[in-house]
Amino acid sequence: MVVQEFTVDLNKPLVFQVGHLEEHYQEWVHQPIVSKEGPRFFRNDVMELLTLTKWWAVPVIWLPVVCWLFVKSIQMGHTIQEVILMALFGVFVWTLIEYSLHRFLFHIETKSYWSNTAHYLLHGCHHKHPMDSLRLVFPPAGTAILCVPFWNVVAFFATPSSTPALFGGGLLGYVMYDCTHYYLHHGQPSKDPAKHLKRYHLNHHFRIQDKGFGITSSLWDAVFGTLPSSKISVKHN
Known part of the structure; x- marks a missing residue:
């Protein structure tokens, strides 16, 4: 008996359909x-x-929080220069988190019904519909939930007075990431480095999806060997 493969109906809500594709x-x-x-x-x-x-x-909601966190560390005894250095360190750490999440979580291979469904909601929808402008940045409610464990991790390693500045730097890195990501899809940069980043990211979407996981930078792709060939390029408006 031949079982017919499931076909997704794009005219109906997608989330609870995609799981039925299983290994496909x-x-x-x-x-x-x-x-x-x-x-x-x-x-x-x-x-x-x-x-x-x-x-x-994303910037409207989270940048005031970032500023409040920096002020908190200053009020707890740190100088502005110290807060700037901690913020820069937080941004740097975020770039590694950005790369790691994109490579190891967002691109995890799934084939069961619920794992397919979860993956589609998390990142698969972005690869299927890369120009969907209303699902390009992370919903603030989801970010707020994820802030709790990330705050706890920072607090475990840092002092009470440095935790706000370090976490604020990471949060600032996230804001820069999401805004950059949106611009790479919908902006039309004419000069580097934005022009290079757009080409770099669209290569990831349309040509070589198992490389080029960095969004704001290709640094960690270079470090971990996932840098796509420089010969690969794609033009897309």
Whole structure:
């Protein structure tokens, strides 16, 4: 008996369909649909709304938090120069976190129903619909939840007075990452380094999806051997 392969209906909410692709999911999700019109995720309007985020919500919500964290460390006895150095260190650490999450979590291979569904919600949807502007940055509610364990990790290694500045630097790195990511998809840079980063990132989407995991920088790709060939290039508006 021949079992017919499941086919995703793009005219219906996608999230609870993609899991049925099982071992065929990875092939399907890495065949991008280039359209500014994003798909519907859920039948429920409230759940659907929670998946949509304007890019400017990220800096509007999180930059005041970053500033408050820096002020907190200053109030606890650190100089402005010390806070700047800790913030820069936090940004640097974020670039490694950015690379690691993208490579090892966002690009994990899945094939069961629920793992496919979770992967699609986390990152697969971005590879399937890379120009969907309302699902390009991380929803603030999700970021707020993830801030808790990251804060605890920083607090474990740092002093009480340095934790806010270090965490604030990491959070600033995240804001820079999400805004840069949006710009690389929807901006039209004419000069380097932005022009190079756009070409670099679109190569990851449309040509060689198992390399080029850095967004704000190619540093860690160079360090860990996932730098794509310089001969590979793609042009996409």
